[in-house]
Structure formats: structure tokens, C-alpha cells
Amino acid sequence: MTDDRVQEVTSPRTAAGLTFALICAASFGASGAMAKGLLAAGWTPAAAVTARIVVGALVLLVPGVVALRGRWHLLRENAGFVVGYGLMVTAVTQFAYFSAIERMQVGVALLIEYIAPVAVVVWLWLRHGMRPGRLTALGGVVAAVGLVLVLDLVSGGADLDPLGVAWATLAMIGCATFFVLSAQADNALPPVVLAAAGLAVGSLGLLGAGAVGLLDMTWTTEPAVYGTTEVAWWIPVLGLGAITCAVSYTSGIMAVRLLGSRLASFVALLEVLFALLFAWLFLGELPIAVQFVGGALIVAGVVLVKLGERSTARG
Template identity: 35%
Template sequence: MHTTDSSHGKGLGLSLAVGSALAFGGSGVAAKPLIEAGLAPLDVVWLRVAGAALVMLPLAVRHRDLPRRRPALLAGFGLLAVAGVQACYFAAISRIPVGVALLVEYLAPALVLGWVRFVQRRPVTRAAALGVVLAAGGLACVVEVWSGLRFDALGLVLALSAACCQVGYFVLADHGGGEGADPLGVIAYGLLVGAGLLTVVARPWEMDWSVLGGSARMNGAAVPAAVLLGWIVLVATVVAYVTGVVSVRRLSPQVAGVVACLEAVVATVLAWVLLGERLGASQVVGGVVVLAGAFIAQSSAPAKGSAEPLARGEGVVREPAV
């Protein structure tokens, strides 16, 4: 009975993780037309986070005792999972190719694996480690890292900082439910904190707000800018964060981290379909490899509910720990 419940929880967690990757992956397709219409990338990031914070505000009011009980968690989630990832990534792509920055950022699953193994001192199966390696290799093909590669020390540091912030997202999401901290409340306050921090950097009062009243071009077709912004806020942020955090609590951080690599595949496919950006053979092959890595990792790593017994050496692990 316990095995059935565990399998059901793992299956639901995997479905939520895939849904989160799909939602996050659609953000770039909607954001690019807005940027081409005249908004700065940081403007789009601020609109995304601030809009999502406004949507989640009722939940923040409902859990208004959270800042008193878990101030460090909320500050960390807002700083790392919301503002940090976004700001570091956009700063990185201003100095190094987008493909390189994306690949470095998605080294986060490997860093999560290192956190679990060496900081938490929990066993990690060899198959899970192989899944991370496959996913990283597949991402190298998806983003075509060899195209226009150039090394800029600060740019690489910024991209690695984005990866570290993403690790913080998975680790904080994993522990966010402790001591009665509702994950939805954590997300709501995290978005509020992130919006506040990004306001200082983005300076939205200098934004060209008239862009939002017009239309943007998506593969030659005119699309209302407000519709694109609505998609970014509601689907690519609110839905993406909610499903992502809940999935991490049902899976393990390392599994959810590898599945999150699907975001790059989703972004590439949507860019092909909606923006007319063609897929090369190497990108198709890379997408298949990423899928294979995600499947291997999720099918071999212990489910969330079994992590503690395994850490104590109880139960049976089918793959040797590394």
C-alpha cells in the first residue's frame, strides 16, 4: 500500500514538474516579441514578477503570519528563486551568447546533486548522476553551445550565479513546507520580495509603457502586447512557480532539477513553431537526449517520501550510491 501511494505521489510530482517546465519554457516565446517591440529585457522581467506578485497578493494576505514565522525563507526565495535567477541570467546574456548562458544556468541540476550528496549527505544513485550528465550534454546540443562561443569571465560568473540561484530555488522549495509554511504563501511572498528587489534595478518609471497598449509581431502576425504579457504573468510565472514548488515537494530536488531541463527543449520547440526559428538536426538530437536524461533520473532516484529512510541506510536502493 505504501509503495502504491509512493508511486502515485511520484507520478503526480513528475507530471507537475513537466507542467512547470512547459510553463516556464513558454516565457521566452512571449517575451521576445515584447522586447523587439521596444521593451528592455529587464523591463519584461519586472513586469513578469510584479504582475505575478499582484495576482498572488490575496494569498500573501491569507498567510500574513508567514513573514513573522519564516522571514529567512521568504527573503531567500525572493532573492534567489525570483530576482536572482532572472537578473543574473539577463546580465549574463549581455556579455556572452544566450546558448552558453543557458547551458551554464542549467548546470543547476548537477549542482543540486552535489548539494544533496555532499551537504545533506544523502545517497545519490549512479543512474541519477548519469541522467544529469545526459541532460547537460543534450542541452549543449539544444542551445548549440559551439555557435559563437566566446569566453568572458564576468559573463560566465553571472551565468553560474544564475545556476546557483536556481539551486536555491530547488532547495528552498524542498524545505519550504516545514513548520507549517504553505508553499503557495512562500511563492506569494517570494514574488513580492523579488518584485521589490527588481524595482530598484529595473526602474520601471523609465519604461516605455506605451508599448503595452500596442501590438507585437510574432512570426509576422500582430499580437496584442497585453495578451503576451498576460501569458507571461499568469502561465509562465504564476502557474510555473506553483507547479514547480509543489513538484519539488513530491519528488526530490535533484529529480525536479533534471526535469526542469525540459524548459530549454520546450523553449526551442515553441520558438520554432511560433517564431519561425528553425530547429537543426543537432537540436532535435539534443532534445531527445535531455528527455532520456530526465527519464533516467526520475525513474532511479528515490521518491520524496523515501528520502529520509534511504539517508539512514534503511530500505533497498536498486542502484549503488555514489
């Protein structure tokens, strides 16, 4: 597979990939804090994520058409891939994440979601026979211990909703799917086209589910509250769509195609740090001390996983 190559850290390709990965992490990291202001104002998770994806699709519509350059057959030939990408990666993943942060802190939900790099390693092992080495296995154990601490299962001190944990786990599965599918560099669809088409499919899926009553699409024009500050509802909606959706997905796809799913999923862990930063700035949220320790162990575990996989690739 293209994403299994060992990248040289000094190569222009890797430098460009790291730049796109950082842009993706920062923009994705702001989504939870922005969305929570809308949720507190009375928006349901389904309404917030639908508004985010619809705006993102509209923002990328013209750039996507331009990048396609009249090659509409590419969409027809990759219709199944685009539909799967749009429904699972954009619609299900973001709905699950927004449902999680409705019930728990942004940082904790994101730390659970970003067990995804380990899931990517497991998938590559089961699907492609790429068995992880000792260092990779050790990283998985360390990340698992970190998850126990993030959930504060030992002392029971964290106020976590079990359904919120379930939603965050589903978001983790969707996040892993994003890295695996986006890594297909041999796909002829340009990144901005894949992002635009995927968001369009996700929008249609969510709007359809809302129209038949499967999802609660309650929304309001009440101001969104961030700490002690109120802003007009349309400001976070535009921010969610243009910044945390259109920019995030486009830069994320470019990063994964340049770096491969493993390295890109590792760099994407920086989204956790950005999310904690934005949650602190916008909402005044910080995890408790033991959850900070757990988060550090999760990051350390995933670093070990990546180092182990890289050593295997070199061998």
C-alpha cells in the first residue's frame, strides 16, 4: 500500500504533509468547543453537525468543481467509495462526536476518539497481515492504561455518562476509517473533490434522516454562550462549516495521502492538545489531574505504536 512507505522526515513531501496535518489538527480541534456553545443554546447534536457539514459542502462546492475540471466520470467510477466515505467519515463520525460532547467534556471525548491510531494498526494487521512488533504491542498496552485513567475507572471520580463514552467510541471507529480511506493515494479524486463530495453525501444523509424523524433537528436562533460571552448563532455555524469542516477535511486528506495513515494518525493526536486549548479558552473546561495523566499515557502509547510500526517497516 502507498501509505506503508517509510517517509524520510527531511523530505519535501513529508514537510508538506506535516504542514497539512497541523492545519487539520488545529481546525478539527476547535470543532468541539465551537459546537458546545450551540448545544448549550438549545441545538441538538444532529442539528449542529448537519449545519456544519452543509456549510462545509457549500464552501467546497466551487473549489471542488474547479479541481474536477470536467472529469465527472471520476465521481461515477468512485461512487461507492464516495458514498461510504461521506456517510461514515463525515456524517456518522461527526454526529457521534457531537453527541459525545453533549454528555461529557470536549477534551475527554476527544482523548477517547484518538485511540483511533491503535485501531488503524489493528486493521492493517487483520486486513493486510501487517503484524505489529513488540514495541507496537507495548504501545497498545500503555494506551489502554491511559484510557482507564482518562475514564477514571479506578477512583470513579470522573462524572462520565456511559452513553457519552459509547458515542465517543463510535467516533473513534469513524476516525480510524477516515485515516484508512483517505490514505488511498491511488484514488484519482483530488483531495478537495473527495472532501466536497463526501460532505455533500453526508449532508444528504443527515438531512434525509432528519426529514423522516430518525434524528432530532432542533435548532434555535438564541445566542451561543462561551463562558461569559454571547455571540450570534450564525458565527459558530459559519466557523464550524468553513474552518472546522471544509479546511479540516481537505487538509486532512492531503496530509494522509502524503504521510500515510500511520504517521498522519500520530500527528493528528495534536488535535487533542488543540481541543484542550480551545475548550479552556472558549468554555473554561479542563480535565481533572488523573485524566491529564491518562491523556499523556495515551499519547505515549500511540507514539510507541508508531515507532514500532516504523521499525517493522524499516526491517
